[in-house]
Amino acid sequence: MEITLDKHSANQASIKIKLTEADYQPKVDAKLKDYAKKVSIKGFRPGKAPVSMVKNIYGTSILVDEINSILGDSLNNYIKEQSFRILGDPLPVEKVEDQIDWKKQKDFDFEYKIGFVENFELPIDENLEAVKYQIQVDDKLVDETIQNLKSQYGESTNPESVEAGDHVYGDVKAKEGDFEHTVSLDLSKITKKLAEKFIGKGKEDVVDFDAKDVKKGQWEEAFGLTEEDVKDLSGALSFTIKNVNRKAEAEMNQEFFDKIFGPDQVKTEEEFIAKVKETLQSSYDRESQVFTEEELKKTLVEKANLDLPEDFLKEWLLRANEGKVTEKDVENEFPAYSRQLIWSLISNEIARANDIKAEHADVIEKTKEMIREQFASSGLGSSMEESMDMFVDNYLQGNEGQNYMNMLTSAQNDKVLAYVQEKIKLVEKNLSIDDFKELLEK
Template sequence: MSVNVETVSTLERRVKISVPFTQINAEVDVRLKKVARTAKVQGFRPGKAPLNIVAQQYGLQVREDVLNETVGSAFTDVVREQELKVAGYPRFEPVEGEPSAESFEFSATFEVYPEIKLGDLAEKAVEKPVAEVSEEAVDKTIDVLRKQRVNYETTDAAAEDGDRVVVDFLGKIDDVAFAGGSANDFAFQLGQGQMLPEFENAARGLKAGESKVFDLSFPEDYHGKDVAGKTAQFEITVKSVAKAVLPEVDAEFAKTLGVADGDVEKMKGEIRENVTREVTRRLKTKVKENVLQALLDVTPIDLPTSLVSMEVNRLVEQTKKDFQSRGMDVNKMPFPPEIFTKEAERRVALGLILSDLVDAESLRATPEQVRSVIDDFAASYEQPEDVVRWYYADPSRLEGPESLATEDNVVAWVLSRAKVEEKALSFDELMGQNNA
């Protein structure tokens, strides 16, 4: 077998391979003899047909199989001998020109992995957010938990923000009712943006039994295309108004949060632990994002198009499954690959950089580090030991914690070399809340 390796571009290579027909013919003969032992040929008992008759019936298929396997094994041998790091899948083609009478000639075009040269991190600024878990943060979390357990009490007072209002309404455009423009016993909470501003403004200040007629202009980009950009006249009648009543922070409230004895201070301690754990997780996530971006910024890299294409396809399929899980019909939705390309390129680049960095700097997680991650996961469950046993019951389950622990090592390695700039974040900023 003769081989010729050609550099097509920075990452693309083409290998021309020639395999003697004598080698291929010999393998075809061997396989035909095996086939002949059991071949069923009309006019002959199974396995008794002459070899030339068997060749007439099975020869083409056997030869095709041999050629396909020859192409694959020959390419594998070349990759091993030439120490080529193939990215993606090769494209096999017959060699152009007059076919050789002595050998089977084909070419394989493929990409190789790029050489990674990590840039200098010494002058790279990496932002490291920091945040404290104050008593105010714990109190805000308790308020959120109270709102999740809110009760409503009917009132004769006028409706205001925060109230749950039940209404009947009828909308018309040019005195004609339209689809979706009417409802009875429709409930919503004022001030939460569930309805268009004009609708909420009309309900605000009304008492049970009161009605109001008002105009409502639908936005040009309204999801209902039949009414988008049009003005409708609505009549609204308030059926009931209910005030939100938050539960008191007492023993009963503590019991609803799983504190069996109703100890309020114990409840607050557990909430503080959970908030601290969540704050730590979010801070780690933000630092990791900044570290990964820093690695991308200082490490220019040529990306194999085959790997990017594979990642695009994976993201498309992942998005389709996500939409399907939400009950959407993906067969009626376009998924243009180009909208996934940028994210695919980022993921491929990070994968290549991290793989090289982890190997070069021996940053792969130790068993002790993996156990630490698992213990952290388990701490939020009532029976942590059961969670730990579940992970170690199947080695494949350790892949996730091992990956996270390895990422922690990468983050620590980068932060030890880059210019770290701490940035204080408020609890609301970190948790993505507003002050309303």
């Protein structure tokens, strides 16, 4: 057997494997003899058919199986001996002129395309600098949050006539064309000039306006309609009022405090304000951590400066998902895929170089955190702890074990990022909510 490597570029190559009869024939002969002992052929007792007859019937398929087995083992072993890290899987090179005649050929030539990155080192020390972001909750956000809570938990009424800030339920339709939708319109989210047309109106009253009176984004934010719903909308419109909904602000009393934080968790207005601020800060602390880690990943990716074999990876993705994706799909998704692949290579290298491993206990705790967050958002957080082990087991056993592997990878990434933040130079930077929003928009 002869194996050669032909590098076409810094990250793509071909592996050529030449097999002679001596490489495969002994294994084929042994397989034929073993098969002859078991196979049933008409006219012969089981296991008594001549080897020559077995070879005539099954010889080609046995030859193909054995050569494929030899190729797989040889290719894997050869790749393991190399200094580079292969990406994806080797792709067989199929040429029309190299059609195999399995019955007559004795020697066989095979070629595979591979994509790879060379082994790399990424020192993690104080020469590497990154920013640790801390979002600061200010009084303005606390006041806005409390105001929203008071509006959300206030008493709903259905008055006879519309006032500023009401929600107006009804039918909006075009004077010409078939545009017609039933909506709940939030008057606080349209222009003051348009909202004034609704003031004082009541049930079954009709408000006339023009599509241009609704500014960009207000169709979705105020009317609850999508861009697709209104993409060709223009000209005169009418709104027939079917109902008016108004929420009075909730009073700052014990009943309100209990609705937000549970019975007797806070007793006074001062305690309530402090609790709101604490809750907001806790939430933004998590966002600060996530943002810091994402920016740190970008820093590490830039520092590693890995050059991926894009052409090879795109071809591999297309062939590996044959029938499921198109070339356009691969082109559209490749930037996100390549970012994740580079981070995975970096994370694995840091873990290998520094003996960082996620254990089973880490996976369990990571899964519990995920489930707690999901239940918390549904308001059931405190009621599911007694069933936590069941939820964790069900999740980790799902998706044929892939959920477990995903959580294992996630837990290891967490450990890698924590290790990096301990070792490098982290410069702390406080951000206001507005500063944070500006960073996200960049």
